[in-house]
Amino acid sequence: MSEKLTVGPHNGELILRTGVAGPAAKAGHRLTISFESWSGSTTLIGGAPSTVMLSIVVDSLTVLRGEGGVTPLTGAEKVVARSNALKTLQAKKFREIAYVGDSVEPIDGGYLVSGQLAICGRTVDQSIGIDASQADAIWSLSAASVIRHSDVGLKPFSLMMGTLKVADEVELGFRAELSRD
Template identity: 45%
Template structure:
């Protein structure tokens, strides 16, 4: 994107995470994962005093399993590595290394902005809407969003094991949080 604006990356103390669920007869054995995306970039283009466009790009192989709730045993280092490997296979990260979102409309809402655009995952593009909440924190703005993405809509078969008795829920929640100093 060109023009004046902001760029957000993980190094700016921003967070982009995925949250998964588990279903099936053996779901109590599985962990509900929190997965951080560690290499991504979001560019926000401004027009006057409001955002006019957003473009986000994330590298699939940068995912890192940072936590897991539930399961029979705690989610430790080796289990995190296995979960990461399974996620990379599910995403087919070698063939589809990037996820992208580009807006075609940014509309003001009561508590922030509605970002309408195209989300591309696994080589499939679909229209998607994200509601971005903006909070006045005094000297900075707090930004947050949470949206649900259905894996099967993008040609991804959710990970499963034990002949389907334990599988990742098709709907994955994507969360974003950041703070940005106010402009002068």
């Protein structure tokens, strides 16, 4: 018997955190970005996940806040940061980021999902550790995965002739609560 569980902004959040690099890194902001339109699903067979899928609408990217920098991140700077991120992600050409996890292995406290991440026309292997706990009919899930611009063929945004740039590694974080009625 199989069961399908779905997740999205109604019961979870998807957060991207960037870092800064380069000789002028102290002048830059570490951004916290959310996606307002995304969906995920898993198929359970015998109560255990067998596949995992995630789809993110790139244009739903929103800059929530920026930490560090010489001055606080203003609303106008959030708009510019969003525009730069959408250019880096080639949002007009590639409207979706997708992940298909076709191998799910139980590990202590959760699952290790292995699959393929498709971003900007390039597909790479990506493994994600998911922490999972269950209380009554509610599953609490969380995950964090590092993605490198260089692994997916993207050039991080930079300023001042490369002395200030977005770090190659970004962290994608996920949390959700699912009801299993």
